């Protein structure tokens with residue numbers, strides 16, 4: 613049987629001829645406008661390099677003080693983790709869990725998954741779990757919310773600025789760097805190319 | 819996805835139910851020198867306006883009040899479309915669905931801000947911030963509406979169009 617190059621649009625299910633966009637072009641579904649493909653240069657290499665730097669930034673961004681506060685000689689500093697700990701102390705379990713998952717665990721997992729996937733593709737090592745990891749990465753991407761947390765830091769600082777003396781800690785710089793890595797990581801990942809490589813690898817194995 | 823409409827409806831109804839306590843109960847209590855002052859979501863926005871921080875006040879208003887409400891109403895409309903098979907401009911409505919799915923995460927702004935304040939402003943008798951019951955309700959609203967958007971299958975809008 614001859615293999616026909618047909619793809620179904622993931623959002624409206626219309627059958628489409630396979631598009632061949634070149635670098636810088638985008639392929640949209642003609643019916644619903646869904647972004648089908650967006651080729652990225654050196655996507656595998658870039659994803660690999662970015663996830664390694666993300667891994668390095670993870671610990672300082674999560675555990676070191678973001679901001680320190682001083683009111684009448686009393687001072688304290690806060691990190692991502694200390695906020696979660698205080699919420700647990702106040703018995704706000706649901707809120708604490710949600711903050712922990714969306715600002716710490718899921719961002720970390722997306723970086724680890726990106727590293728695993730791009731590493732296997734970069735070194736040409738087939739692995740039966742690659743497709744599972746890809747699907748998890750796509751799910752987790754939605755629930756990792758570093759950029760929203762950044763906005764939360766800004767609003768909190770504005771609220772406190774008239775009441776207290778604020779100082780930015782090293783954790784904040786690490787956090788901003790981690791945020792930039794996470795954003796470039798998710799926008800630079802060429803899903804179509806990744807899936808194509810994973811399928812090719814599996815075919816070679818079989 | 820099986821039962822997409824029913825599941826989405828279940829999440830949306832729970833979302834409506836929790837939107838009310840999220841807005842009437844205090845979301846945090848700010849204590850200064852032992853004097854506790856509970857704030858609702860609206861109260862926090864009013865406080866920002868009073869201290870001349872209008873842009874930030876607008877930002878919080880959009881993220882904490884308007885986005886959750888528009889999400890609830892928007893997904894309800896999408897459900898009606900899919901269930902009653904209204905003849906609609908499916909391309910336009912799919913775009914609405916995408917906007918709803920995209921903006922949902924920004925509602926977490928207030929929750930993150932509270933987490934930062936609670937961890938940072940912990941100065942014993944001088945000043946402290948404690949999260950209130952509305953924080954749990956509001957966090958639940960955000961998760962429920964995100965789940966609803968995820969459960970809704972945009973294919974439903976296309977299937978019956980002529």
Ligand SMILES: [Zn+2]
Nearest residue numbers: 621624641644
């Ligand atoms: Zn489509």
